Amino acid sequence: MRKTSANGWQFFVATLLIVIGVINIGQGLVALVTPEFYIATEANMLFLEYGAWGALLALWGAVLVIAGFSVLSGSTWARVFGVVLAALNIIAQLVFLFAMPLWSLVVIAVNVLVIYGMTAGWPSKAELREQEAREAEASYRAGYRAAHEKPREEKARTEKARHAAEKAGGETREHEQPTG
Known part of the structure; x- marks a missing residue:
């Protein structure tokens, strides 16, 4: 197809x-x-x-x-x-x-x-196959980049937030129950 x-x-x-x-x-x-x-x-x-x-x-x-x-x-x-x-x-x-x-x-x-x-x-069938192969490779590379760049950005943001919290006065309290 x-x-x-x-x-x-x-x-x-x-x-x-x-x-x-x-x-x-x-x-x-x-x-x-x-x-x-x-x-x-x-x-x-x-x-x-x-x-x-x-x-x-x-x-x-x-x-x-x-x-x-x-x-x-x-x-x-x-x-x-x-x-x-x-x-x-x-x-x-x-x-x-x-x-x-x-x-x-x-x-x-x-x-x-x-x-x-x-x-x-x-275009001939050979040209169409080459074009489809180029498009498939470009799509693969774009997906690969997107999959590997996003976790790095998330990790960098998490580490920045942890360093900022440590500078602000100690450890972050993630599991603390709200009072009220």
Whole structure:
């Protein structure tokens, strides 16, 4: 089980996947509600009409959002899942290219960036193991220091109090019963 926190690439890629998912949901809702918004008519679409594309893109966007949040777990399956979804989203945007050319190209570029971030931007397992070993050693040393320094301080305070009591007039009476 990996105990290190998410790194910058994980947050970056997860954020991009969530944004792409929200964009797909928006594209899908627009296709469902106002298909005349798009440049191409339904006859010019490669396949399916705008209603079907809208439902498909909205559901696909929800899956991308879930994938974005799962990437933050740092697990390998989430990275593979994210790469596969980003690649499939590129294909979906290529098919939707006739309807919104510029917007689809931007989403395709962001998907390529997600794939790059998932495959090239994370530390290797050896680096993670070294980092975990350094953190464990630092934690051990801090605990060791804390455990051995505190009793010395307590002992020094006790001895100072005893010397002060001896100077003040004799022995301290710890077990004396109160009168009253």
